[in-house]
Amino acid sequence: MKAEYNTRQRALILNFLKENSAHVSARDIINHLKEQGLSVGTATIYRTLDRLTEQGIIKKFVIDERSGACYQFVHGAECNEHFHLKCIKCGALIHMDCEFIAEIEEHFFKEHGFTVSSGKTVIYGKCARCSNCGRDEGHDTYSRCSCKH
Amino acid sequence: MKAEYNTRQRALILNFLKENSAHVSARDIINHLKEQGLSVGTATIYRTLDRLTEQGIIKKFVIDERSGACYQFVHGAECNEHFHLKCIKCGALIHMDCEFIAEIEEHFFKEHGFTVSSGKTVIYGKCARCSNCGRDEGHDTYSRCSCKH
DNA sequence: CTAGTTGCAAAGAGTTTGCATGGCG
DNA sequence: CGCCATGCAAACTCTTTGCAACTAG
Numbered sequence: 001m002k003a004e005y006n007t008r009q010r011a012l013i014l015n016f017l018k019e020n021s022a023h024v025s026a027r028d029i030i031n032h033l034k035e036q037g038l039s040v041g042t043a044t045i046y047r048t049l050d051r052l053t054e055q056g057i058i059k060k061f062v063i064d065e066r067s068g069a070c071y072q073f074v075h076g077a078e079c080n081e082h083f084h085l086k087c088i089k090c091g092a093l094i095h096m097d098c099e100f101i102a103e104i105e106e107h108f109f110k111e112h113g114f115t116v117s118s119g120k121t122v123i124y125g126k127c128a129r130c131s132n133c134g135r136d137e138g139h140d141t142y143s144r145c146s147c148k149h
Numbered sequence: 150m151k152a153e154y155n156t157r158q159r160a161l162i163l164n165f166l167k168e169n170s171a172h173v174s175a176r177d178i179i180n181h182l183k184e185q186g187l188s189v190g191t192a193t194i195y196r197t198l199d200r201l202t203e204q205g206i207i208k209k210f211v212i213d214e215r216s217g218a219c220y221q222f223v224h225g226a227e228c229n230e231h232f233h234l235k236c237i238k239c240g241a242l243i244h245m246d247c248e249f250i251a252e253i254e255e256h257f258f259k260e261h262g263f264t265v266s267s268g269k270t271v272i273y274g275k276c277a278r279c280s281n282c283g284r285d286e287g288h289d290t291y292s293r294c295s296c297k298h
Numbered sequence: 299c300t301a302g303t304t305g306c307a308a309a310g311a312g313t314t315t316g317c318a319t320g321g322c323g
Numbered sequence: 324c325g326c327c328a329t330g331c332a333a334a335c336t337c338t339t340t341g342c343a344a345c346t347a348g
Contacts, residue, residue, distance in 0.1 A: 005322050005327060026312075041330040046313060048328090063269075065211045065218060066338090068312050085263050094263070100256050107249050113277025114234050114243070124269035128262025154302055154347050175337075190305040195338060197303090215313090217337050 004051075009040045013048050014073075017058055023070035023091040061122060063088050083118050087127035094127060153204075158189045162197050163222075166207055171244065172219035210268055212242060232267055236276035243276060 016029055026045055033040050049071055052058040061070045063086065072093055083101055085094040101118060108114040165178055175194055182189050198220055201207040210219045212233055232250055234243040250267060257263045 003323085003327070007322070007328060009329070039330090042312095043314075043331080044329050062211065062214045065214055066311085069214060085257070085261070087263075088266060088269065094261070096261065098260070100260070104253060108234070108272070108274070111247070111249070112234070112243070112245065113280060114236075114272075114274050115280045116272055116274040117237060120237065120273035122270070123257070123263075123265055125257070125263050125265040131262060131264045152302065152348080156303065156347075158304070188305090191337095192306080192339075193304055215336085 004055075009044050010048055012038060012040060013045060014052065014057070017052075017071060017073040021073065021075075023061060023063070023072050023086075023093070025068055025070050027068065056119075059084070059093075059122075061086055061093075063091070063124070084122045085127070086122050086124050087130055088124050089126055089130040092127050092129075153200075158193050159197050161187060161189060162194060163201065163206070166201075166220060166222040169222075172210060172212070172221050172242070174217055174219050176217065208268065212271055233271045234276070235271050235273050236279055237273050238275055238279035241276050241278075 012033060013029055016032055017024055020028075026042075026049060029045055029049075030040075030042060033045075049058070049060070053060045053071070057074065058071045059074050061072065062068075063070060070091070082098070083096045085096055086092070087094070105116045105118065108116050161182060162178055165181055166173055169177075175191075175198060178194055178198075179189075179191060182194075198207070198209070202209045202220070206223065207220050208223050210221065210233065211217075212219060212235065231244060231246045234245055235241070236243070254265045254267070257265050
């Protein structure tokens with residue numbers, strides 16, 4: 001395993017991601033740090049985000065190809081065993097601990113020979129609140145579902 | 150409704166999409182037409198693809214933010230429900246037209262209130278060949294599944 | 299004739315890379 | 324000290340836009 005240095009820049013980026021449980025874009029980080037007068041190179045931001053993603057410390061999303069990727073801090077290691085639902089309207093990340101996932105994985109494996117990697121997979125769509133209210137604005141929600149259907 | 154002109158360029162693009170039932174990127178079209186010696190401007194390709202998408206004649210997908218959007222001719226209404234499976238080993242993209250997807254969408258909606266956007270969702274995992282042979286190298290495969298399980 | 303289309307080139311946005319310098323351990 | 328990380332600027336890719344010329348109906 002490659003050594004990881006704890007640099008000022010890495011700490012700044014990680015900290016910002018921890019404080020903002022919602023999705024954050026590379027641009028958000030760049031702007032935030034610039035506002036704080038803390039200079040961190042653009043390339044460093046992207047490289048650090050890549051590393052953090054590889055290490056599973058944060059998760060990367062692509063909601064809209066136009067506006068680029070979003071990143072989000074992952075709270076805990078258990079996130080490898082379930083699906084993530086990402087609302088394309090408000091950006092909410094929903095952790096789905098549902099037994100139905102076993103069914104999904106079974107189908108894909110038995111019928112398609114495909115071994116699903118649930119930790120890497122993100123289902124995109126509209127969350128309950130956004131589906132109902134029809135608002136285009138975000139809710140800035142971070143919700144979690146742990147149903148047992 | 151805006152009038153639609155049948156131009157040489159529009160016909161060429163639509164024809165290429167019809168001949169390639171699989172995903173086709175803007176670059177594919179640009180390259181294909183260049184090879185044929187048929188000159189069509191890049192901007193025209195994008196503008197035409199946008200129009201065709203708006204009219205529902207083709208469908209737009211974003212599988213990988215790096216390689217840009219893909220387009221696909223729609224042979225009817227059934228094409229609205231499909232997922233993409235992406236092999237994390239060989240990179241194969243599997244286009245899945247499977248009735249099980251309706252079940253998945255139903256579960257997510259009924260139990261989680263979540264409206265799945267199948268066009269944006271990509272399931273990651275290992276394809277049949279990579280699961281079996283254990284190779285780390287890519288197969289460069291492009292396969293299509295149209296099972297009816 | 300007239301509104302929709304095209305082509306070219308230039309602009310943009312997001313992201314990556316090369317290379318010399320800097321700094322963690 | 325060695326290796327990893329950083330910064331800067333240039334490069335890249337995909338896509339969009341401005342504008343004058345063109346063409347289908």
